[in-house]
Amino acid sequence: MRTPADVLADLLRVDPARPRVTFYEDTPGPTAGERIELSGKVLANWVSKAANALQEEWDVAPGQTVRLALPPHWRSLYWALAVWSVGAGVTLDEADADVLVTDDPGLAAAAEVPAVLVTLAALARSAPDGTPAGVVDEARELSTYADQFAPWEEPDAGDLALRTVARSAAYADVVPHPDWPQGTRLHTRSPELEEVLLDALAVWAGDGSLVISRGPASAERDRDRLAAEGVTLER
Helix, strand or coil, X not given: CCCHHHHHHHHHHHCCCCEEEEEEECCCCCCCCCEEEEEHHHHHHHHHHHHHHHHHHHCCCCCCEEEEECCCCHHHHHHHHHHHHCCCEEEXXXXXXXXXXXXXXXXXXXXXXXXXXXXXXXCCCCCCCCCCCCCEEHHHHHHHCCCCCCCCCCXXXXXXXXXXXXXXXXXXXXXXXXXXXXXXXXXXXXXCHHHHHHHHHHHHHCCCEEEEEECCCCHHHHHHHHHHCCCCEEC
């Protein structure tokens, strides 16, 4: 069984310095125009911090679930990998979960479980409008957790790894295995976080990398971007 945590470990073993995630923000607003690139090592550091937070603060472990109420974004990737690193399940539906991670302050304030408020802006050091009482401000607090992570428990093959409105996947089969060439440089503009998470796992499992564009498309801009980024496959 090859888990998402195994996929991340392989990226670090093969080439920790190679870019594995490149993110473009095309959504109108204050973060429009951001370009973020993460190497395998930097991605793993973010994952470790988030996984340590889940494990140390809320004892998240196999058999529990964490709801990600987030858009397709580079921050969503490391939170999903963090959940999988502690052996818990990522849920993208509105069913009950043990922890909520969201960029929506209203949703965080109304949560009946521990909640983390994520600020999407790359250079944010705190939530711009503050955080509701009892909610963790990710931008302020995540950096305090360690860059290395060791799970207290490992998931079993049949444990829930991913749940959406339409389906669920166990750890034994959550990592896709498409017939893509090794080292594929994949571009996606999918508005669905499920698709982006599965594309990320699939391309990383083949020693590749992911380019995410979030927001409205532009034929000319996208053509130039895909050429500049060396994209070999578009979804």
